[in-house]
Amino acid sequence: MRQARSDAKIIVALDFPGGAEASVFVDGLPPGSCRLKVGKELFTREGPALVRRFVDQGHDVFLDLKFHDIPHTVARACEAAAALGVWMVNVHACGGRRMMQAAREALEGLEGHRPLLIAVTVLTSMSGEDLAELGVTVTPEEQVMRLAKLTRTAGLDGVVCSPREAARLRRELGDNFALVTPGVRPRGAARDDQSRVLSPSEALSAGSDFLVIGRPITQAENPLAVLQAINQELAAG
Ligand code: C5P
DSSP: OOOOSOOOOEEEEOOOSSHHHHHHHHHTSOTTSOEEEEEHHHHHHHOHHHHHHHHHTTOOEEEEEEEOSOHHHHHHHHHHHHHTTOSEEEEEGGGOHHHHHHHHHHHHTSSSOOOEEEEEOSOTTOOHHHHHHTTOOSOHHHHHHHHHHHHHHTTOSEEEOOHHHHHHHHHHHOSSSEEEEOOBOOTTSOOTTOSSOBOHHHHHHHTOSEEEEOHHHHTSSSHHHHHHHHHHHHHTO
16 A cells, blocks of 8 residues: 555645646645645646646645546556555545446556545535436435445445544444545634535544645635644644
């Protein structure tokens, strides 16, 4: 398995319009103070070069591209992500068990580092009605649990979930399964468009392993100070 370069719990979501802004921001963060999430917008604009730059700077990068395709294609895409040196990569659990297993086997077959492989269950933007239109008639909560169990059966390392789901997932899926949660806000920070949030320490108490935080850090006047304050809050338990 790839050796993580830090034990940071915070993954900063690099939701910037372009690579120049993202690079200036990242240059102000000491590697080890946090990990970095590169998502579809930034990756589609800037490509793998920007990811390599952050990896070469010593950062742990979560490549959040949520792969979902036939097993062979997803397996090769995960290998390509591993070749960039990323720390974590993800797929959609609704691609099914065989797709997830193919991704895991592709990564296990690699020499040297292996990124953590996690899955997205149900996007939090999906309502029960949205699921029903797709022919899924159980509640979003039940579908999350079903897909999280399938993810574990397929041998993946964890799931992305809402902090509100973390306690139940931890209870039902056990300790050896990473829970990565957005929807986290330091006390007093603006909620932005997140409707149900937990504070960093509440999210960890609920069972989260890694907290994805974007705007409260990326849009702060002093991002490093905000990050350090959160890290201190977490260290104090
Ligand atoms: O700025 P903020 O902290 O809200 O950013 C959270 C990050 O996590 C964004 O990149 C957002 O796309 C992502 N995310 C989320 N909720 C989900 C899944 C991903 O906020 N359910």
